Amino acid sequence: MRVDGAFEIDLPREALYRSITDPALMAICVPGCENIEKIDPTIYRAAVRVAIGVIKARFNLVVEVTQETPPECVQSITRGEEGGRASQLTATNQVSLIDLGDGRTRVEYVSDLSVTGRFGRFALGIMRKKAQSIANEFADNLRTRLVAGPPTGSNAVAANNRGQSE
Amino acid sequence: MSDKAGLFRPDSLSEALHLLATVPDSRPLAGGASLIAMINARIVEPAALVSVTQIAELRGIRVSPSGEIVIGASTRHRDIAEETRLSGTLAVVPDAAGQIASATIRNMGTIGGSIAHADPGLDFPPALVAAGAVVEVASTAGRRRIPIVEFFVDWYATALSPGEIVVAVHLPKPKPGVGLYLKHRRVAGDFAIVSIALSRALDGETHIAVGGCGPTPVASAEADRILSCSTSGAALAQAGEVLTALADPVDDVRGTAEYRRLLIPRMLRRAMFDAAAKSAA
Numbered sequence: 071m072r073v074d075g076a077f078e079i080d081l082p083r084e085a086l087y088r089s090i091t092d093p094a095l096m097a098i099c100v101p102g103c104e105n106i107e108k109i110d111p112t113i114y115r116a117a118v119r120v121a122i123g124v125i126k127a128r129f130n131l132v133v134e135v136t137q138e139t140p141p142e143c144v145q146s147i148t149r150g151e152e153g154g155r156a157s158q159l160t161a162t163n164q165v166s167l168i169d170l171g172d173g174r175t176r177v178e179y180v181s182d183l184s185v186t187g188r189f190g191r192f193a194l195g196i197m198r199k200k201a202q203s204i205a206n207e208f209a210d211n212l213r214t215r216l217v218a219g220p221p222t223g224s225n226a227v228a229a230n231n232r233g234q235s236e
Numbered sequence: 237m238s239d240k241a242g243l244f245r246p247d248s249l250s251e252a253l254h255l256l257a258t259v260p261d262s263r264p265l266a267g268g269a270s271l272i273a274m275i276n277a278r279i280v281e282p283a284a285l286v287s288v289t290q291i292a293e294l295r296g297i298r299v300s301p302s303g304e305i306v307i308g309a310s311t312r313h314r315d316i317a318e319e320t321r322l323s324g325t326l327a328v329v330p331d332a333a334g335q336i337a338s339a340t341i342r343n344m345g346t347i348g349g350s351i352a353h354a355d356p357g358l359d360f361p362p363a364l365v366a367a368g369a370v371v372e373v374a375s376t377a378g379r380r381r382i383p384i385v386e387f388f389v390d391w392y393a394t395a396l397s398p399g400e401i402v403v404a405v406h407l408p409k410p411k412p413g414v415g416l417y418l419k420h421r422r423v424a425g426d427f428a429i430v431s432i433a434l435s436r437a438l439d440g441e442t443h444i445a446v447g448g449c450g451p452t453p454v455a456s457a458e459a460d461r462i463l464s465c466s467t468s469g470a471a472l473a474q475a476g477e478v479l480t481a482l483a484d485p486v487d488d489v490r491g492t493a494e495y496r497r498l499l500i501p502r503m504l505r506r507a508m509f510d511a512a513a514k515s516a517a
Contacts, residue, residue, distance in 0.1 A: 123354065123392020124263070124271075124280050156278070188279045195488030196356075196391045199451070 071194075073201040074180040077209040080217050083169040086177070087141035089216055090165065099211040101204050104128075112136075122200055125192060127152045129159060142167055157187030179205065242284040249293055249374065249403065252286050257376045257399040259284045264401045266310055266349035269341050294348070294403060297321065303409030309348025309402045314339070316347060325367070325435045326407055328415030332363035332433060335417060338425040348402035351387065354394045354452075357427030357490075361388055362447035363417050365455050366433035368408050375400040388452035413437035414514045418507045419447075420499060422490060429490045430499040432507040438515070440464050444475070444504065449483040449496050456482055467508055476501025 079086060089095055093106040093114055100106075102119040109115055112135040119128050131150030138144055148161040161183040168176040185197055242259070246252040256262055261283035265271055274280045288294055294310040297319055305321060316322070317334035336342055336350075336359045350360045351371065361384075369384040373396060387395050396402070419431040431447035442463040446454040459475040485496035 124274070125392075188277075191277060192274070192279045195486035199391065199484070199486060 071183050071185075071198055071201075072180065073183055073198060073205065074178075075202065075205055076176060076178040077206075078170065078174060078176045079209075079213055080174055082173045083167050083175045084141045086175045086216070087167055089212070090167075090177075091138075091144065095215065099208055099215055101207040101211070120189075120200070120204075122189070122192070122196060125188065127157060127189065129157075131159070152187070155187070157185060157189040159189075160184050177209070243287065244284065245287045245290055247290060249288075249291050252288050252291060253374060253376045253399070253401070255284075255286045256401065259286070262286050264288050264352075266346040267312065267344040269337070269345035269349065270353045270355070271349070288348075288401065289346070305407040305410070307347055307405045307407070309404055310346045311348075313342040313345045313347070313350070317342065322407070322410070324410040325413040325415050325437050326410040328363045328366050328417050328433050328435045329360075329407065331415060332359040332417035332419075332431075335359055335419050341425075347405055351405070352394060352396060352402050354388055354392050355427070356391060356451060356486075357448050359417065359419065359428060359431060359447065362431055362433035362445035362453040362455075364405065364407075365445035365453040366435040366443045367415065368435075368443065370406040371402055372404040372406060373400050374403045379403070381406070385452075385455065391451040393451075411437040411439075411441075413439075413441075414511045416507065416510055416514065418503055418510065420503060427490065430485075430496050430503055432500075432503045434507045434511055436463075436511050436515075444479065444507075446479055446483065446500055446504075448490075449485040449500060451484065454479055454482050454500075463508070467512065472505050472508055473501065476504045479504065 093108055097103050097106040100118060104117040104119065106114055106116040114133045116131045116133060117128060118131060129150045129152055131148055133146050133148050135144060135146045143164065143166045145164045148163060151158045161181050163179065163181040166178045168178065170176050183201060189197060244255050246255060256264060263271065263282040263285055265285040265287045266289055289310050294308045296308050297311060298306050299321060300306055305326065307316060313333045313336045317330045319330055322330045336345065347360060350358055354361065364384045371382045371384060371387045373380055373382060375397065376399065382395050389395055413436050415435045417431065417433050419428045421428055428448040430449055433445045433447065436442045443460050444455065444463065456478050459478040462471050462475045480497050480500045483497055483500060485493040487493050
C-alpha cells in the first residue's frame with residue numbers, strides 16, 4: 071500500500087532537515103509517538119500508539135535510515151510489531167525536501183507500507199486513510215512546533231496528544 | 237479474550253455502568269453480531285464483557301407523549317424492521333433495518349451495538365442521519381443527548397467517552413411522506429458498497445444520507461435544500477454533485493473509491509424516483 075503526499079512549511083531547507091532528523095522533535099510531532107531512542111547512528115527505536123475504533127495498539131518500531139543526502143532526502147525502512155505479534159508492519163519510506171526559496175520548503179513523502187495481522191484483517195481499506203491522517207497531523211504538529219513562534223510546553227503536549235485522543 | 241476474561245450480566249443499567257467504569261478493559265456486549273466475531277478473529281481481546289441485553293429499560297420501542305419515537309439500545313434489528321409506528325418519513329429506519337446482513341444477524345444485532353461500532357458500511361448510520369435521530373448515552377457521570385451527525389466522528393469512532401454506552405435512539409415524530417433505504421451490495425447479506433437513505437415529507441422537505449462512502453454518513457444541508465425545493469433532473473444532478481464532493485470512500489474488496497463516487501449520483505436519482513413512485517402509490 072502506497073501512502074504519499076506533500077506539504078509546505080515556512081522554514082529554510084537546511085533548518086528543516088536538521089529538525090526532521092532530530093529524534094527528540096520527532097517524538098513530539100509524530101502522532102501517538104511515546105518515545106524515540108537512538109540505538110546507533112542510523113537506527114532508532116520508537117513506540118507509537120495507533121487506534122482504529124475498538125483496536126488500540128502500541129507498535130514497537132525499529133527505523134533504519136538507509137540513505138541520507140543532506141539536506142535533500144532521507145530514506146528509511148521501518149519494521150515493527152505490536153506486543154504479542156498481533157500485527158506486523160513494514161514500510162520503506164522516502165522524504166524529500168525541495169527548496170522553494172524565500173525560506174520555504176516543500177516536503178514530499180512516499181511510503182510503501184504493508185500491515186498484516188489484526189489491523190490488516192480488520193480494516194485494510196481504512197489503513198490508507200488512517201496513514202494519511204497521521205501524516206497530515208504530523209505536518210500540522212511540525213508547523214506548530216517550528217513555525218508558529220516559540221512553543222510553550224502545553225502547546226507541544228496538546229499537539230502530541232491529538233494523535234492519541236482516538 | 238484471555239482465559240481469565242470475565243462475563244458480567246447485570247440486571248440494571250446503573251450496575252452495568254458501574255462495571256464499565258470500574259472493571260479494567262471491559263466492553264459492553266449487546267447482540268454480539270460484531271464484537272463476538274471480532275473476538276473470535278482475535279481482532280480485539282477485551283479482559284471483560286458487560287452484557288446489557290437483559291436490562292429491561294434498554295429494550296423495546298415506545299412513543300413519547302409528544303409523538304417522539306424512542307428505540308431502546310438493545311432493540312433487535314428484526315423488531316425495528318417490523319415496527320409499523322416507524323412510518324411516513326421515518327420508514328427509512330425499518331427499511332434499513334430489514335436490509336442488514338441476514339435474518340440470523342437481524343435476530344441478534346441491536347441498534348445500540350450497531351451505531352456504537354460505527355462501521356462505515358453499516359446500514360443504520362445513514363438511515364438515522366436521514367431520519368434526524370438523537371442518540372441518548374449514559375455513564376456513571378449521567379446522561380446526555382448527541383445529535384446523530386455529531387455522534388459519528390471518524391472510521392469506527394463515535395462521540396462516546398470511555399465507560400459511556402448508548403441507551404436509546406430518539407426519532408422525531410414521523411411526518412406524512414416517504415422514507416426508504418436503497419442499498420447496493422455485492423451479494424445478499426453483505427455490507428453496502430454505497431447506500432442512500434432518504435426521508436421525504438409530503439411538503440417536499442427532504443433529507444438524504446449516503447452510506448459506505450466515508451468515515452461517517454455523508455449528508456449535506458445544501459443537498460437537502462436543493463432536493464426539498466425541486467426534483468428536476470438539474471436539481472438531482474446538482475445534489476448528487478454536492479454529495480459526491482463530500483464523499484471520502486476507500487478502495488477495498490467491495491469496490492474502488494472511484495466506483496463508489498460514480499454510484500452516488502446514480503443511486504440518488506433512483507432513490508428519488510422510488511420515493512416519487514411510493515408517494516404516488
